[in-house]
Amino acid sequence: MCGIIGYIGEIHAGDGGAASDRAADAPGSVGEIVHRGLKNLEYRGYDSAGVALAGPTSGLTVAKRSGEVDALSVPDVPDATLGVGHTRWSTHGPPTDANAHPHTDCAGDVAVVHNGIVENYEALKAELSDHEFTSDTDTEVIPHLIEEALAADDGDDDLLAAVHRVEDRLEGSYAICAVREGDDRIVVARRGSPIVLGRGEDASFVASDVTAFLEHTRDVTYLEDGDVAALSPDGVEIFADGEPVERTIETVTWEADAAEKGGYEHYMRKEIHEQPSALRQTLAGRLDVDGGDVDLDVSFPPGFLADLEEIRIVACGTSYYAGRYAAQLFEELAGVRATVEIASEYEFGAGRTPDRTLVVAVTQSGETADTLGAIRRANAAGARTFAVTNTLGSTVTREVDGTAFIRAGPEIGVAATKTFASQVATLAMLAVAVGRDRGALSAADARSVLKDLQGLPGAVQQVLDEENQVREAAREYQDSEAFFFVGRALGVPVALEGALKLKEISYDHAEGFAAGELKHGPLALVTPDTPVLAVLTEGARADETMNNVTEAQTRGAPALGCVSAGEEYDTLDVSFDVPDVGIVEPLAANVYLQLFAYHVANEKGRAIDKPRNLAKSVTVE
Numbered sequence: 089m090c091g092i093i094g095y096i097g098e099i100h101a102g103d104g105g106a107a108s109d110r111a112a113d114a115p116g117s118v119g120e121i122v123h124r125g126l127k128n129l130e131y132r133g134y135d136s137a138g139v140a141l142a143g144p145t146s147g148l149t150v151a152k153r154s155g156e157v158d159a160l161s162v163p164d165v166p167d168a169t170l171g172v173g174h175t176r177w178s179t180h181g182p183p184t185d186a187n188a189h190p191h192t193d194c195a196g197d198v199a200v201v202h203n204g205i206v207e208n209y210e211a212l213k214a215e216l217s218d219h220e221f222t223s224d225t226d227t228e229v230i231p232h233l234i235e236e237a238l239a240a241d242d243g244d245d246d247l248l249a250a251v252h253r254v255e256d257r258l259e260g261s262y263a264i265c266a267v268r269e270g271d272d273r274i275v276v277a278r279r280g281s282p283i284v285l286g287r288g289e290d291a292s293f294v295a296s297d298v299t300a301f302l303e304h305t306r307d308v309t310y311l312e313d314g315d316v317a318a319l320s321p322d323g324v325e326i327f328a329d330g331e332p333v334e335r336t337i338e339t340v341t342w343e344a345d346a347a348e349k350g351g352y353e354h355y356m357r358k359e360i361h362e363q364p365s366a367l368r369q370t371l372a373g374r375l376d377v378d379g380g381d382v383d384l385d386v387s388f389p390p391g392f393l394a395d396l397e398e399i400r401i402v403a404c405g406t407s408y409y410a411g412r413y414a415a416q417l418f419e420e421l422a423g424v425r426a427t428v429e430i431a432s433e434y435e436f437g438a439g440r441t442p443d444r445t446l447v448v449a450v451t452q453s454g455e456t457a458d459t460l461g462a463i464r465r466a467n468a469a470g471a472r473t474f475a476v477t478n479t480l481g482s483t484v485t486r487e488v489d490g491t492a493f494i495r496a497g498p499e500i501g502v503a504a505t506k507t508f509a510s511q512v513a514t515l516a517m518l519a520v521a522v523g524r525d526r527g528a529l530s531a532a533d534a535r536s537v538l539k540d541l542q543g544l545p546g547a548v549q550q551v552l553d554e555e556n557q558v559r560e561a562a563r564e565y566q567d568s569e570a571f572f573f574v575g576r577a578l579g580v581p582v583a584l585e586g587a588l589k590l591k592e593i594s595y596d597h598a599e600g601f602a603a604g605e606l607k608h609g610p611l612a613l614v615t616p617d618t619p620v621l622a623v624l625t626e627g628a629r630a631d632e633t634m635n636n637v638t639e640a641q642t643r644g645a646p647a648l649g650c651v652s653a654g655e656e657y658d659t660l661d662v663s664f665d666v667p668d669v670g671i672v673e674p675l676a677a678n679v680y681l682q683l684f685a686y687h688v689a690n691e692k693g694r695a696i697d698k699p700r701n702l703a704k705s706v707t708v709e
């Protein structure tokens with residue numbers, strides 16, 4: 089997830105922003121307008137920032153560097169009438185100056201900013217072998233493809249026509265803005281990544297979200313997938329399949345703060361709702377469903393996986409529960425012993441064989457001190473180490489032998505939500521890769537797991553569509569004395585995660601248990617004032633779990649269950665339908681538990697995005 093912004097209009101340095109009434113309160117040059125837009129988009133990533141500015145006599149000026157937007161010094165281009173900018177959240181290539189956007193063609197005449205992933209960039213780059221590439225990014229193929237299209241014998245030497253041609257070559261997701269020296273337009277294309285156009289009086293805007301230009305105009309047009317648009321000061325032309333189309337102009341009524349959160353009151357709820365797109369990004373270009381294989385772009389020394397004796401996952405909090413889910417998958421799919429340890433408790437231990445052990449750190453931030461400590465102890469013992477993280481360039485990636493990125497996009501809310509789903513999905517792909525390599529998983533069984541994964545984003549969307557039902561349940565039970573979450577098998581980590589989510593944002597007492605353990609002690613706590621929330625899906629031994637739920641109900645506890653679609657447990661007080669997605673069904677159930685936690689906390693007016701006493705990244709041991 090990156091942020092992009094573009095502006096084209098009549099505002100010049102010193103004009104005081106008099107291009108339109110709407111811009112009157114927003115003085116500054118094109119560079120300043122783009123820079124302010126980038127500041128508003130920084131929540132989408134802040135690994136690097138860059139701008140390209142152009143004016144009638146000054147040509148195209150590009151400036152970019154690693155680091156936050158404030159570290160970028162925007163060049164002074166006095167006659168600039170257009171500019172595009174980018175703030176990066178790295179997916180391909182570390183956060184360096186060279187990898188910062190905009191990227192340019194060989195001559196430096198075309199500049200492009202991009203949000204998304206070009207999945208076929210390696211093939212395209214091979215095709216463009218006579219072009220000079222200066223970065224490790226997937227994006228850089230785009231300006232070079234535009235350069236080719238502009239020079240093609242059967243082409244038009246026109247930026248808009250060139251972008252139309254290039255669009256057909258790109259696989260994956262993108263929102264791009266392209267500018268060209270001597271051309272007074274910004275050309276925009278969209279497939280799968282968000283982009284919105286802003287319509288001022290003598291100016292046009294484009295951005296990843298409206299916050300970037302809300303101070304200038306509230307009149308916006310959302311592009312549809314496959315649309316290409318040409319922006320000029322006079323307005324916007326939009327094309328679909330090469331033909332001009334009209335798209336509605338809507339007026340934004342949100343205030344800037346809400347708009348940054350996409351209209352949601354809290355980042356956490358926004359991030360819960362982002363899970364289908366985050367998961368799509370996690371899986372993009374990695375599943376070979378027909379072939380029953382995955383491409384995670386990770387490699388191990390020859391023979392290492394075949395001889396593997398044990399996978400030891402080290403992690404904290406939510407990442408630890410993702411690890412608990414994954415350990416079951418490694419055992420089942422990869423036929424290898426898998427253990428999970430709380431990172432702060434981890435020691436390599438005697439009696440284990442370092443050269444036949446893979447220690448996997450699961451960490452959203454890649455900076456958690458406890459997890460880094462565990463990895464350092466594993467490295468010192470001589471084990472092979474691996475990280476599953478959301479954060480390119482984070483400390484953990486520098487200390488392990490290999491990394492898989494979960495690509496969930498920045499998570500601002502302190503409570504982890506979308507990254508949990510993306511971590512488990514990434515670890516599930518790793519389990520398939522290891523299982524296939526070891527010959528423990530047949531192609532047919534792998535295909536079935538990959539189909540489940542492929543269905544997960546849609547299943548999560550179906551759960552999100554039931555949010556009203558969860559809100560009602562949260563209202564009904566919010567004043568309970570305590571909440572117990574139960575499940576079996578893959579339902580256990582989800583029950584533990586459900587309880588963690590509720591306690592950390594609502595401050596209510598909540599505990600997760602393996603359902604079978606209730607009767608060994610916790611049942612003493614059960615009363616009519618302690619609802620039990622159960623994971624009753626595939627992969628979670630639903631019937632046995634329901635027996636334990638019934639034991640709690642007999643003691644008066646209300647029971648709420650996340651139940652596989654098509655199954656029914658008549659005695660439940662509330663039943664949430666979970667779509668059929670096989671081995672990842674408990675992950676879809678988890679989204680109900682996230683929503684439940686969110687709505688209980690919201691009813692109580694808690695500081696949901698920044699719960700008391702907590703921090704997003706815990707960098708102390």
Ligand code: F6R
Nearest residue numbers: 405406407451452453456503504
């Ligand atoms: C809970 C939560 C924390 C983190 C934990 C590990 O919602 O976010 O429990 O999961 O602090 O953080 P990372 O994954 O960054 O290592």
